[in-house]
Structure formats: structure tokens, C-alpha cells
Amino acid sequence: DSGVTQTPKHLITATGQRVTLRCSPRSGDLSVYWYQQSLDQGLQFLIQYYNGEERAKGNILERFSAQQFPDLHSELNLSSLELGDSALYFCASSVEIGPGYGYTFGSGTRLTVV
């Protein structure tokens, strides 16, 4: 157990639907990162939050949004889902926002859009 908790572990939904993925960072970690892992694109950085504030954005679609709550858990919202959104979504956390601090990853949420 890495200390980063992601729920649900698996999710199957239909095209056009909306889902919410949840992440609880490791105790004491203030920074949360979301990544999408697909077969063709590899691991793609989506978005980062630090202590409730958005700090960096990567290749996140406009249909996707995220937030970090006062208790530091984070949610990734995916809407108007398409078949191509099927992927493994990882959350990671780190103590500080600075470089060099290794991330601790959760075990991921496997999203299947049918």
C-alpha cells in the first residue's frame, strides 16, 4: 500500500456519460498530480494541485476538470466521455511542490468507455 488511495479501481460507463475519479494523497503530502496512461500515448500529465490551488496543466481536455478540496483529497471529473478516454488514470502525491521529490502513485482507476 503506497498510501495514495484511488477509487474506484474499475469503472465501466457509456459514451456521453460523466464520471468522477477520487484520490486521497498520502498523509502529509500537499501536492496531487493526475496522469492518464493509455497504450498509444503512454503516461500523460493532466493537471497538478498544491494545497487546493491549481499549479500546472498538461494535456488535459476541456471536457475534463479537477479540484483539490480543503482536506487535500482530489477529484478528476470526466464528462461527455468518448471511447478514446478509456485508459488507466493515476493520481500521485508528493510532500512539496518543488522538483526532486519523488512522487508516490496510487494504484490507478481503470476506466472503460463502451
Added chain:
Amino acid sequence: AQTVTQSQPEMSVQEAETVTLSCTYDTSENNYYLFWYKQPPSRQMILVIRQEAYKQQNATENRFSVNFQKAAKSFSLKISDSQLGDTAMYFCAFMNSQAGTALIFGKGTTLSVSS
């Protein structure tokens, strides 16, 4: 923009042997950090080793060591005395020195260790 390239999609090795996974990266930065992550079939991403670019000494963690060649922008991972549990996908990753930046990953190398 920084990029990370892993040119070996798949590799295989016998137990107890040594294997080296290659990684090259492209950046104009002088200060940055490099990482190797392991993703076993359980899909958990596990940090294997990290290297700070301003340190010339190669990082070592038990059976895992790196060969960091800054001028060549090369960061290879050597696994000694390979074990069946080393079977996994290995990702090379880059992070620049500015706060708030994210890890940039290569496409990964699938390593199979057989008995």
C-alpha cells in the same frame, strides 16, 4: 519542450543476469532530475531510483544503478542479479528544476525475467 525516449520496447533476461535499459532525453535546462519507475503487472507505479543532474556520481539502490551521461543526455538503468520479481514495465522520467513542473515519462520498456 522536454522529451524522453526509450528505444527498447521489450527486453528479456535470465535470472541472475545483468540487463541495461536505455533512456535518452532532450532538454535545454542545466538543472533537472531523472527517475526510473517500475510498473509490475499489479500496475502500481514504484520509484526505483532518482538522479540529480548536478551530481556527477551515479545513483545506486541495491541491485539497481544508473549510468548518467549528462553531455550525451543519456540515463540508463542497470539491473544486476535479475530476479523474477523484476518483471515489469520500466519508465524513464524527467523533471526540470522549476517548482510546479510535472514528470515527463518515456513510453516504457517491458522487461521479462525468466528462470
